[in-house]
Amino acid sequence: METFINAIITLIMSLVKLITAPIDLLILNTLPDLSNALTSFADVLDIIGTGIGWAISLSGISSTAISLIIAYYTFKLTTPLVVSTVKLAIKWYNSLKL
Amino acid sequence: MKKYLKIIYVSFIFAIFFCFGYDDVKAYSSDDYININYDNEYILETLSTHSDFVNYINNNVISYLDSQPYEYIIFLGNESLSTDELFYAIVQKEDSSTNFMVRSFFYKNGYSNGFSIKPNNLSKRITVFNSTSFNNNEYENLNFPDYIESIDFTTTDTWKYQETTVGTVAMVNNDYYSNLNTDFANGYFTIYYRTNADLTITSSGVSKEFVPVTFNNSEKNYIGDKFLTFDDVMDLKPNLNLKKEFTHKYNNNTLKYIDLYFDNNDYGKTINFKLDIIDNSDYSLCNGTSSFVNGQSCIRPELIRTQMAFLEDYGNGLYKWTGGITLGDTIDYTIKSNDNGFTITGKINLDHDLNLFNYKKIRVSFNLGSAYNVTYSYSDNSTITSNNIDEYYSWMMLLEEQRLNRIDYNYTKYTILTTDYETFSSDILVEYVNTSKYLFVEYFDTELSTYLQNGNIISTPNYFSNRDIEKFTINIGTSNNRGVYLLNHLKNEELSTSKYYFYIPEDLYFSQTESLGNSIYIDNTGANNTNGVIAKPDDNYEDSSFANDFFNTFQNNDFGLSAVISSPLRFIQELNSNTCSTIDLTLPYVNKSLQLPCMTEIYEKNFGEVFHLYQIITTGFVAYWVSVRIYALVKNFKNPEDDKIEVMDL
Numbered sequence: 001m002e003t004f005i006n007a008i009i010t011l012i013m014s015l016v017k018l019i020t021a022p023i024d025l026l027i028l029n030t031l032p033d034l035s036n037a038l039t040s041f042a043d044v045l046d047i048i049g050t051g052i053g054w055a056i057s058l059s060g061i062s063s064t065a066i067s068l069i070i071a072y073y074t075f076k077l078t079t080p081l082v083v084s085t086v087k088l089a090i091k092w093y094n095s096l097k098l
Numbered sequence: 099m100k101k102y103l104k105i106i107y108v109s110f111i112f113a114i115f116f117c118f119g120y121d122d123v124k125a126y127s128s129d130d131y132i133n134i135n136y137d138n139e140y141i142l143e144t145l146s147t148h149s150d151f152v153n154y155i156n157n158n159v160i161s162y163l164d165s166q167p168y169e170y171i172i173f174l175g176n177e178s179l180s181t182d183e184l185f186y187a188i189v190q191k192e193d194s195s196t197n198f199m200v201r202s203f204f205y206k207n208g209y210s211n212g213f214s215i216k217p218n219n220l221s222k223r224i225t226v227f228n229s230t231s232f233n234n235n236e237y238e239n240l241n242f243p244d245y246i247e248s249i250d251f252t253t254t255d256t257w258k259y260q261e262t263t264v265g266t267v268a269m270v271n272n273d274y275y276s277n278l279n280t281d282f283a284n285g286y287f288t289i290y291y292r293t294n295a296d297l298t299i300t301s302s303g304v305s306k307e308f309v310p311v312t313f314n315n316s317e318k319n320y321i322g323d324k325f326l327t328f329d330d331v332m333d334l335k336p337n338l339n340l341k342k343e344f345t346h347k348y349n350n351n352t353l354k355y356i357d358l359y360f361d362n363n364d365y366g367k368t369i370n371f372k373l374d375i376i377d378n379s380d381y382s383l384c385n386g387t388s389s390f391v392n393g394q395s396c397i398r399p400e401l402i403r404t405q406m407a408f409l410e411d412y413g414n415g416l417y418k419w420t421g422g423i424t425l426g427d428t429i430d431y432t433i434k435s436n437d438n439g440f441t442i443t444g445k446i447n448l449d450h451d452l453n454l455f456n457y458k459k460i461r462v463s464f465n466l467g468s469a470y471n472v473t474y475s476y477s478d479n480s481t482i483t484s485n486n487i488d489e490y491y492s493w494m495m496l497l498e499e500q501r502l503n504r505i506d507y508n509y510t511k512y513t514i515l516t517t518d519y520e521t522f523s524s525d526i527l528v529e530y531v532n533t534s535k536y537l538f539v540e541y542f543d544t545e546l547s548t549y550l551q552n553g554n555i556i557s558t559p560n561y562f563s564n565r566d567i568e569k570f571t572i573n574i575g576t577s578n579n580r581g582v583y584l585l586n587h588l589k590n591e592e593l594s595t596s597k598y599y600f601y602i603p604e605d606l607y608f609s610q611t612e613s614l615g616n617s618i619y620i621d622n623t624g625a626n627n628t629n630g631v632i633a634k635p636d637d638n639y640e641d642s643s644f645a646n647d648f649f650n651t652f653q654n655n656d657f658g659l660s661a662v663i664s665s666p667l668r669f670i671q672e673l674n675s676n677t678c679s680t681i682d683l684t685l686p687y688v689n690k691s692l693q694l695p696c697m698t699e700i701y702e703k704n705f706g707e708v709f710h711l712y713q714i715i716t717t718g719f720v721a722y723w724v725s726v727r728i729y730a731l732v733k734n735f736k737n738p739e740d741d742k743i744e745v746m747d748l
Binding site: 005012017020021041052058062065070074077083 | 660661662663664665666667668669670681694696697698701709712713716717720724727728731735
């Protein structure tokens with residue numbers, strides 16, 4: 001389960017990067033300060049993430065419940081992208097068919 | 099004036115004692131003293147008696163020296179005289195007066211006098227005469243005692259002279275104890291002292307008609323004498339000053355060395371030190387067989403060895419740490435373990451070898467083996483202060499030998515430098531052979547094994563071109579989890595003989611030179627980075643062949659917009675793989691360490707079934723909530739107009 005979720009997340013992150021790479025590079029080269037600001041924002045989330053294990057321990061929530069929450073958010077953040085991609089492919093196919 | 103005559107008088111006796119007492123100790127030539135950079139040297143006439151000397155000093159020298167700098171070496175006699183007729187003296191002018199003190203004498207070729215040649219250190223010296231073999235009348239008449247011991251109360255010397263020795267210093271509860279061991283230990287001793295330190299000396303085991311004597315701070319800066327007797331123990335308590343405190347947190351790297359640094363002014367001393375090491379690791383999870391549990395080292399730190407190194411001047415602004423010798427007799431220490439670490443107390447002798455004066459600085463390293471989570475502090479009585487201690491870490495210099503050799507052409511190649519030092523600032527030389535290409539220095543995170551390509555780490559890459567030899571400085575270390583890439587780009591038209599030679603300090607580790615195409619270094623996502631390392635764009639770069647590499651060198655984009663968008667996913671990934679580990683926090687201002695333990699075990703221990711019931715209920719609520727939300731999500735999929743992709747939302 002854990003490996004599966006990691007694989008899905010890695011796949012989705014790669015897709016996201018594929019879409020945002022040119023924009024990122026433009027920001028980096030034309031607005032470096034904005035790039036730094038955005039990165040710093042993400043770094044804050046990363047820092048918070050390092051203490052999440054302890055926070056979960058503090059809440060006393062069972063590992064089963066945590067797995068459910070993780071699975072839900074994985075589903076929520078990944079499936080729409082896949083569905084959307086399928087829809088996009090169908091649209092392209094229909095356009096080409098015409 | 100009478101007082102100072104007495105001072106000179108007494109000091110003169112010291113010298114004569116030394117001359118007769120130390121035949122078995124290394125002799126120093128007069129050159130040893132001439133070469134210690136004292137500008138004021140005076141050749142005086144031969145003086146055959148102590149009275150002559152005192153008179154000569156008062157009548158001819160002091161009046162002249164009054165306008166001179168603080169300290170002097172006076173040569174009595176000249177080179178043509180026989181050795182028995184020649185004396186040297188160190189004379190010091192008092193800070194706020196025209197008075198002078200004779201601080202020490204040296205007898206030409208007259209054997210070691212027990213002092214080091216550094217006059218600054220003589221100011222805290224106490225000389226003990228075994229008075230069983232002489233009395234005041236005798237030394238008034240220049241009859242010398244048979245036994246003499248010299249004690250430097252910045253520490254305690256351990257030279258052994260005939261039957262009288264001063265024992266090893268031991269420190270208990272920050273008090274120093276030393277034994278005076280002699281056949282006459284229960285006799286009378288006259289202590290002549292002079293100190294400019296906050297020094298308290300008390301004697302114990304006092305017998306006969308004399309009472310214990312305490313030399314307190316009010317008497318410092320004066321030479322005085324106390325006549326006391328004691329059996330065999332003296333309590334000595336020099337001041338130790340806190341020099342450094344540092345906390346090393348687990349980052350896959352062990353804190354290999356704790357370094358103590360000493361400056362020129364410390365030569366000739368014996369340094370007392372106290373090193374407190376607190377082990378912050380939690381070993382409760384360790385089962386005794388694993389080295390690591392949940393990222394927590396189960397190997398306790400211990401003192402593996404001690405080493406001393408010397409900073410040597412190689413000219414042209416280059417320095418090198420040499421030696422790395424294991425400390426033998428130079429260090430004397432004891433280790434006392436406590437509940438959460440251990441304390442090392444002892445002394446380091448820097449007074450045994452005049453060759454030390456050839457070096458700029460001394461470094462003493464304590465190798466702690468596997469110290470992953472430790473806080474240490476150390477105190478000593480060296481001249482290094484807590485304010486300037488860190489600058490000594492920058493004296494990490496260059497090796498003579500070549501440490502890296504980058505031969506291949508047609509490739510962009512890199513190597514990685516890392517170090518065990520908490521902070522490390524060093525110069526590195528690069529020599530270009532048959533090449534005019536460029537070298538970049540990029541930083542990466544040693545803890546996460548990720549490449550720090552953000553401009554806020556290093557604003558511009560170090561950049562060299564068209565030079566035969568370049569020198570640049572890197573700043574890395576375990577305390578900020580930074581390693582360094584040395585990255586070069588070679589042109590296609592470079593000759594096969596093109597080379598880069600690197601000269602790096604021995605304290606750095608380096609990977610073998612790698613072609614970027616074969617890099618196995620991982621990027622922020624944890625995926626193998628098969629594209630190599632991105633070279634930071636440089637506005638000054640004029641090579642047209644590089645201008646088209648805008649996308650070719652693109653490697654990863656864990657920054658900017660992508661970083662923000664993918665943050666929730668990374669958060670989930672973190673959530674998915676993370677297990678609880680104890681959090682260590684250092685509270686600001688009070689500088690105390692606060693540990694937040696994992697609570698699950700504590701809950702189970704204290705609440706038992708109630709806790710399990712709580713978990714079942716919360717799991718039920720979560721499961722219900724998840725079911726409802728997933729149903730809503732699936733329902734939305736049926737809506738053909740809903741193109742919302744949440745993962746792309748900021």
